[in-house]
Amino acid sequence: MMRKSEYALWALLVVAVIAAGTTMVSLARSPSASAANSEIYKQLDLFGEVLERVRADYVEEPKDAKLIESAINGMLTALDPHSAYLNPKHFRDMQVQTRGEFGGLGIEVTMENGVVKVVSPIEDTPAARAGLMSGDLITHLDKEQILGLTLQEAVEKMRGPVNSPIMLTIVREGVEDPFEVKVVRDMIHINPVKYNAEGDDVGYIRITTFNEQTTENLVKAVNDLEKQLGSNLKGYIIDLRNNPGALLDQAISVSDSFLDQGSIVLTRGRNLEETQRSNARKGDITDGQKIVVLINGGSASASEIVAGALQDHKRATVIGTRSFGKGSVQTIIPLGSSGALRLTTARYYTPSGRSIQAKGIDPEILVEEELPEELKKKQDVLGTRGEANLRGHLKNEATEEAEEEKSGSSSYVPEDKEKDTQLNYALDILRGIKSVDDAALKQKAEAAN
Known part of the structure; x- marks a missing residue:
């Protein structure tokens, strides 16, 4: 991430080259430029020359703003799949979406x-x-x-x-x-939290996104289900399947809602001073009730923070399939009236220090949904998609060079709850029909064979 002084210089150079390409050349060759920055000035000089050639010789007269926006987007998309420039309209749309x-x-x-x-x-x-x-x-x-x-x-x-x-x-x-x-x-x-009672003993809560209303609506869901089920309540299912994430602070707040103490997530930037740790405050909105978290290949980012935190603290049993594997943090940097920059500024780590980047969260109990025939054929051809499949993704620094990165899994969820294998497995766990320990032993035996 550029320091403010460097960014200001870059902005000055771009503005200068739009006004007159020769100005950029003289700035790039200024004797005050340090030896350490000489290469970047040389590249900016090249950029100025190309820009002026396009403006002067392209078959149709191009729009300067579109050229610069495309150049900025090209620079950012070359970094990783999640960094991007948001023009003023897209920035407003993003703000609207997070408000819900x-x-x-x-x-x-x-x-x-x-x-x-x-x-x-x-x-x-x-x-x-x-x-x-x-x-x-x-x-x-x-x-x-x-x-x-x-x-x-x-x-x-x-x-x-x-x-x-x-x-x-x-x-x-x-x-x-x-x-x-x-x-x-x-x-x-947009209500990010949907909920209902499953039978007369289990609270089902589906979190579809992490916008500004998520934690508030989660608390309401828990309170309503507690009143509805009373002493029959055996626990909660938190369904994070196909939840793409969104706001980091809401992921932290949701995790905190179920934890009494301990860390929730660690974010680490390029420099050590950029490391931040978020910790839980005392107070569990479920009063210690059992929790099962459902994840699949569509669970990404903020969803993985919640699943990872509850898993590491052994506060919840995670069931389903491996998550998407987006373990990076994007910071929105407003650019005045020119929109905003969405820039990857840190990796995040679960409380135990695991990096999820291009790996994902592995559930304690692997339960796969039975795919319809048409989806089976598509998956056989296309495979599953996760962060590790994205071109230009950040590498997981803990992965050995010879080790293959792999994240993601099927994101299919049946519409008919009776056919929803993952949901029904979670219900059986909470009702004591199935045991977490028995399931783990069975999976180890299957893996050994």
């Missing part, structure tokens, strides 16, 4: 074959009230086709001011022709 409130339709979506696919409409939102269904394909927005847009671009078009309408063209399985649905945008509140 925005003007939109209220649908979780993905991209499939060039069109937007509805994963699920969020309860009591414009999308749900308009009758959108899981599996619907959105092909046009206000009669303009989606084909050619990225998922982010399509999502940006669907968001907008409250009370403003948008026309969606829908293709639905079982309906012969495409049809149009008018949806009026409203304020969408």
